[in-house]
């Protein structure tokens with residue numbers, strides 16, 4: 246291919262890591278090209294229609310991955326400008342300070358991070374500002390130090406949820422307002438629906454497109470190309486510098502040269518791209534690319550009180566961290582609990598297709614819907630591999646006894662709080678929402694592909710800045726930590742690579 250287009254920085258995609266990095270690097274004036282596999286989400290009636298989203302899966306990708314047993318499945322992994330954050334629940338929680346040190350569980354231990362919480366703390370504050378987080382300090386018993394307050398006051402509890410908060414307090418729990426990236430008035434003005442797992446078409450969700458990307462694109466030196474799928478990274482003859490990328494843009498194969506390449510395609514796709522780019526993989530001297538895949542152990546927990554109606558629309562304003570640092574009796578930690586977006590009959594029907602929707606609607610009117618989440622531990626055999634062009638994801642769950650303990654402990658409290666029926670169901674393997682860990686940071690090139698600034702140990706001009714870099718999954722939602730590290734690394738790149 247003659248004279249490939251040349252830019253300073255190619256960012257492979259516009260998801261949470263990529264868009265936040267673009268926002269951080271845009272003021273440097275470097276010519277930045279963002280290549281995004283998906284297109285922008287346009288508004289449509291389906292965007293707020295639960296049956297279209299959950300039963301007909303109209304926003305899901307036309308893609309199959311293989312699981313560990315070689316079974317094909319359609320993953321809940323979304324390809325749009327803004328990536329998975331377009332459908333996210335917008336809970337923007339920091340990792341706890343304790344998450345950065347090794348943690349001992351019954352079934353194993355976490356390795357800890359190559360730096361402590363204090364290193365990321367200022368960047369968390371900047372990420373909260375960029376994503377306009379609504380929250381309140383001083384109510385979460387596990388809250389780490391915040392050097393700046395949240396930019397906005399919390400999203401208010403709806404009346405039904407304010408009563409749930411009181412019921413939980415009466416049984417000794419300490420519910421706190423979930424930090425959220427949602428402009429609730431704007432969201433509800435478009436339609437009275439929850440936002441969790443609903444696509445954002447620019448109507449109030451603070452996601453990678455509406456916050457990170459739009460801020461970056463306000464600079465004339467940043468360009469986005471949609472429908473641009475990167476096929477492989479290109480390497481110089483020294484097998485050290487990445488010279489650029491090969492991509493399919495609007496059906497055409499194109500090579501693009503760049504001084505720096507920032508890969509941020511998500512924990513499954515970034516690992517797959519590195520593995521597919523070269524025999525033995527790129528950045529893979531340690532043979533850890535694709536390994537240590539984690540995804541949280543999660544269950545939906547429905548607390549049903551036949552005497553009380555839950556007429557909330559969005560519901561998702563409370564978190565409970567009373568079992569986060571220990572099990573409530575000094576034993577190993579169990580995890581985080583937070584409200585799900587309101588689960589209605591049409592949404593339940595997608596998980597229980599045999600049941601009539603009217604019966605599920607009747608049940609959901611009396612249920613409060615929770616999300617219980619426990620840490621998944623890094624295991625080298627839990628991994629992403631590529632067979633031909635096919636992604637195989639062999640997720641080996643870990644730490645299930647902690648998750649089981651979390652659901653049991655919460656069930657007991659819910660019963661004491663007056664919910665006689667508590668149903669729980671683990672999220673299945675086709676939901677890789679919190680995928681992470683496959684190209685992790687570390688302080689030793691023998692055990693990690695990336696240094697603590699997400700730079701490939703093997704390739705000085707390659708960075709991987711998405712959920713792949715996370716060395717531990719903690720038991721909180723990942724996006725804010727990805728965004729904070731993206732801002733930290735952008736600052737580092739501006740000071741060391743763009744001078």
Ligand SMILES: Cc1cc2nc3c(=O)[nH]c(=O)nc-3n(C[C@H](O)[C@H](O)[C@H](O)COP(=O)(O)OP(=O)(O)OC[C@H]3O[C@@H](n4cnc5c(N)ncnc54)[C@H](O)[C@@H]3O)c2cc1C
Pocket residue numbers: 257258259260261262263280281282283321323324325326327328329330331332333334335336337338441442453473474475476509510511512514518678679680710711712713722723724725727
């Ligand atoms: C339903 C749902 C609810 C969630 N709720 C929350 C929540 O409340 N809080 C939270 O913190 N997290 C939540 N998450 C998780 C959160 O969305 C992800 O952790 C986050 O988006 C990951 O960021 P990332 O940069 O790793 O990847 P992504 O944001 O997924 O971005 C990856 C991007 O890469 C693009 N891409 C992939 N391959 C290629 C290629 N070859 N070439 C070019 N582009 C490519 C994709 O199209 C996508 O835009 C949720 C996820 C889902 C699905």
